[in-house]
Amino acid sequence: MKSKTVTIIDYGMGNIGSLSNAFNYLGAKVKILSDPYKIEKSNIAILPGVGSFHKAMKIIKKNSIDKAIDNIISKGDYLFCICLGMQLLASGSFEDKFTKGLGIIPNQVDKFTFKETKNKIPHVGFNQVFFEKGNKLFKGLSSGTDFYFVHSYRMLPEKMKKNISRTNYGVNFMSSLVKDNIYATQFHPEKSQSNGIKLLDNFLKITQ
Amino acid sequence: MIKKRLIFTLLFEKDSFFLSRNFRLQKIGNYDWLKKNYDFSVITESVDEIILLNVSRDENEIQNFCEIIKTFTKECFIPISAGGKISSLDVAKKYIQSGADKLVINSNLFKKNLLKKIANTFGEQSIVGSLDYMNINDNFIFYKKNGSTKINIKTKNIFDTLAKLPIGEIILNSIDMDGTSNGFDFSILKRIPKNFQKPIIYAGGAGNYKHLLDAFKKKEIDSISTANLLNFVGDGLQEARKQLIKKNIKLAKWI
Structure with missing residues (x-):
């Protein structure tokens, strides 16, 4: 089989090395790109991200990466968003002040509070991910599998019902979503031992 | 449900791997030696995270350590934290660009501007504060710079101060x-305020599986770190993890 080429969108936020290593490990070729005209030609693109929503959106808009992502989606190509990358899909985030997101998913992003979760913040470590049978991202894994999280904000779960997973951290939140050819996880598959490698392999197999 | 975490810490100076006893460092071998003598995949597949610390006495020694990161x-698909010599945003960037997910900050922990x-660049969750202490009859004295410099702060104030810092976790x-x-000293746990909101990584003294079990049973402790490779030779760590899960300690399971 011809090896697949995965584009990792580099906009200066997050650990790109580990993702690149994980896809290499799975036999894919990796291109790390920041030029929107090159990014939009990708068949498989990864939107990673760690840190500030506000700062990320500013960079993404300034460099026209939002337009490149829109083009990938309208061509029907594949997009996988991780951690802050998943949150950026939202209509907006209440981090510091309200910032508009990419608006691809109608939900909003908000901070965990100690008051509602009765848990320490950030949510850091392995936690269980619950999903319904037939969710192709989790093929071969059982509901309740552990994945690694590190975040203080999360996508609020309203509006989407199908093809999502839930995780509990005092409150239930959306830990992954699938919508058409868009895949997103709040957790880090590239940091989740063999469980995460399996999930990334599932994603690569979906991208036929 | 969030799981507890077992973390392995490795100390490096240039390309050599060190063990520490009461903060005195002993050279064990270089990275190749480590790989030759230990099946490292067994270790990395038995822990939730890895911490790499740059303990070089040469303040400018960043590049070799980045190669280690x-x-x-x-080779491992788990979170990696890197620490030591993070005196500027520039060094922090170098560690993150080398593949670190989190940054361990000890000597510069109370430098709020840094x-x-x-x-602001990598998020609060990317900073793990590290605090070394000595216990003198339940009076705690805090140190920085590899235990060589006293921090002038009282125990009753330390956790309030830590709570206000823009950091994600604390290593004690x-x-x-x-x-x-010889096992953990748990006496500092009762000084942690009930509403302290940052996850705590407990370190110093783990020698065997029983020590890990005792520590994981404490509700204040979210994670344990051990740096003593020689205690967990061969499949020691893998076995310890299995036993802990058997004893109902909530640790992540992998396929």
Whole structure:
């Protein structure tokens, strides 16, 4: 089989090395790109991200990466968003002040509070991910599998019902979503031992 | 449900791997030696996270350590924290660009401007504060710079101060117990305020599976770190993890 080429969108936020290593490990070729005209030609693109929503959106808009992502989606190509990358899909985030997101998913992003979760913040470590049978991202894994999280904000779960997973951290939140050819996880598959490698392999197999 | 975490810490100076006992460093071998003598995949597949610390006495020694970070991130798919010599945003960037997910900050922990700069770039969750202490009859004295410099702060104020810093987690490391394999000293736990909101990584003294079990049973402790490779030779760590899960300690399971 011809090896697949995965584009990792580099906009200066997050650990790109580990993702690149994980896809290499799975036999894919990796291109790390920041030029929107090159990014939009990708068949498989990864939107990673760690840190500030506000700062990320500013960079993404300034460099026209939002337009490149829109083009990938309208061509029907594949997009996988991780951690802050998943949150950026939202209509907006209440981090510091309200910032508009990419608006691809109608939900909003908000901070965990100690008051509602009765848990320490950030949510850091392995936690269980619950999903319904037939969710192709989790093929071969059982509901309740552990994945690694590190975040203080999360996508609020309203509006989407199908093809999502839930995780509990005092409150239930959306830990992954699938919508058409868009895949997103709040957790880090590239940091989740063999469980995460399996999930990334599932994603690569979906991208036929 | 969030799981507890078992973390392995490795100390490096240039390309050599060190063990520490009461903060005195002993050279063990270089990275190749480590790989030859230990099946490292067994270790990385038995822990939830890895911490790499740059303990070089040469203040400018950043590049070799970045190579060490790169080597680890190529081979293990778990979170990697890197620490030591993070005196500027520039060093923090170099560690993150080499593949680190989090930054461990000890000597510069109370430099708020530096922490803010790093948090603004990589998020508060990327900073792990590290605090070394000695216990003298339940009076705690806190140290920085590899245990060589006292921090002028009282125990009753320390956790309030830590709570206000823009950091994600705290490592509490006992200098008295460090590297002794005699088990943990739990006496500082009762000084932690009930509403303290940052996850705590407990370190210093783990020698065997029983020590890990005792520590994981404490509700204040979210994670344990051990740096004593020689205690967990061969499949020691893998076996310890299995036993802990058997004893109902909530640790992540992998396929």
